[in-house]
Amino acid sequence: MAIYHFSNQIISRKKQQNTIAAAAYRSGERLIDERTNEEKFYKRKVKPITHILAPSHAPQWVYDRQRLWNEVELKEKQWNAQLAREINVALPKEISKEEQEELAIEFCKHVFVNNGMVADLSIHRENEENPHFHVMLTIRPFKEDGTWGNKQVKVKELVDGKEQVKALHTTDWNTKVKLIYWREQWARYVNHYLEKNGFSERITHLSNKDRGIETLPTIHEGFVARQMQKNGRESDRIHINQSRKEYNKTIIELQEAKKEKQRIERTEKFVRRFTPLEKKQLRETAKYLRMFVNYENINIRKLQLEKWQSRIEFQNDSIDKHKKLSRIEKETDILKQAEFILETEANRFLDKYYPKLNKSELTKDQKIEVVDITVSQNQLLNTNDIEIVCRELEKKQIEKDLNILLNNRPKFVLALQQEIHNDGIRFEQLRLKSGINFAEPNSIKNASEKDLNQLQFLLKQKENMNKSLELMNQLYDYHLSDMYPNWERRNYLSIEEKEFFVMAEEYYGKTITPEDLSYTPRKYSIEEQKEIISYLYCIYNNKVESNHDDRDDRNYELMRNKYPDFQLHNQSYKQMFYYECMKYKDEIGQDTIDQLQRIFNVQPYENIEEIQPDSFSNTIPNSKLISSNGFDFFSILESAIREADRKWSEDEFEQRNKKKKRQKGMDR
Structure with a gap:
């Protein structure tokens, strides 16, 4: 049976939320927060179906999810800024997956995009019984020239003879009337799809009260009917009243259950709860350090202070030096105090909402991250979710170390x-x-x-x-x-061979399977390869000639807009692009291949035998070591798999022999 669910929330800094993390969680993509250089990623069992929809006057870069939300974070300066709106909507199970996707896109285009918003749509199907979609919407409008507009404008007006300044919203997106309109439109769109697919079910955005749901009145029974009932005979009037009483009892129970559910939802909304003293201390910290106090900003400031201290410690003793060191010491103490408050609050939160969780097994970072995600999503995490959070933090820590x-x-x-x-x-x-x-x-x-x-x-x-x-x-x-969670032989790969598998996964956006070794995948067509090489060649030449950052290059922007998924600063990704181009070099043409090899600074070799697949067991892939003739990348993977299998077999054989020797010793 089709159900109606349409919830609306604002993602804001005031609630310590971040649009990069929110978009990564909903889309299942790895996104980089450019303010902190942190990777946001939440692994999902079923990859979400994602689309970015935008009005015609929006700039091209909005179709790059990472850049879109980084631009939002950069544009919004206030500590309590509204960053994005999120709508969570249940999809009707009655229609096919293809039509569910079509319905979501059509609704978002007509209701949000045509009204001037950029919509980041993610359809989730991890639970087949609960297909739904999240759509993150920009709150700040775009001007016709593609630049950011204002959320509000200030106007002057006379109140009781005095001039006052009043802020007016430039759009009606935050109004209750607009929200009711969106809810009504969703019911209309769903009912249209149900009708055209032959389903009689309909949904409505109206509440039970608005729909007039109430108990049914009983009818007058009379003496004759009661006497018939007393004598063991059935009376239609009494039967009707019994049926209506049972119906009314059900209605009342449903109403009470609904009230109880609403009461629980109101009381169990996950919020941060600080004591008055803690709130005061955090306000004073924010005022002194002139920053919004959260765990992320505290860590950033601590790193800044450490670098500052290491620089001035080598200076000659002076009053200025001692003043700076004193300030560093004071700020460090303030940050430690704020950090202690956040950890204390996190422990209280976990005690209340996760009473069975063993906090002693979690680090401070992990505890605070669990609390942050719970508050952000307004739902409790299960054991598997918490394990994923802890695992991602451990991984993130390693990535920070290598930054x-x-x-x-x-x-x-x-x-x-x-x-x-x-x-x-x-x-x-x-x-x-x-x-x-x-x-x-x-x-x-x-x-x-x-x-x-x-x-x-x-x-x-x-x-x-x-x-x-x-x-x-x-x-x-x-x-x-x-x-490869079930492939234990991966542990027998060398560090160089592991890089090959990771390179392939980053490039193709999926894990390489045995089928891919037989039927090698292809990411870019011949024409796309030629165009990308042309862009890269122009970027390379401009960088060499003018010695500036390639981000300042117009070709860089054109490349990013045309191929937003191409990871320009990931050397492994570009290496994979080189391998794929060399596989089709005869179709691409020698002139273009010459440009490609100049970009990668490849040293030509006379014979392909100079670099054999087996030689890569001891050599990390490096552009200066690649033959100008290229090589079959997937044969390298096959060779690595065979080598891992061989090592595993030898290890198994050795273990069996040791076991037999131990058994013989016991028998004696």
């Missing part, structure tokens, strides 16, 4: 491996030069202090680089465990 290096993973790993190797050579050369033999303590005593310090430095440096390499390996493991 700016993530967009160039292969080069970073290769550089680490090379530097570790070079440090090993330098260490051995210095040891031999100093005549040190670690088996003979006297040789160490005879070495100079300078040489010993240098050896110690090289050892420490190697240790730190190995830790960085291990962090990168953990990051790959997190990616692969999400991609």
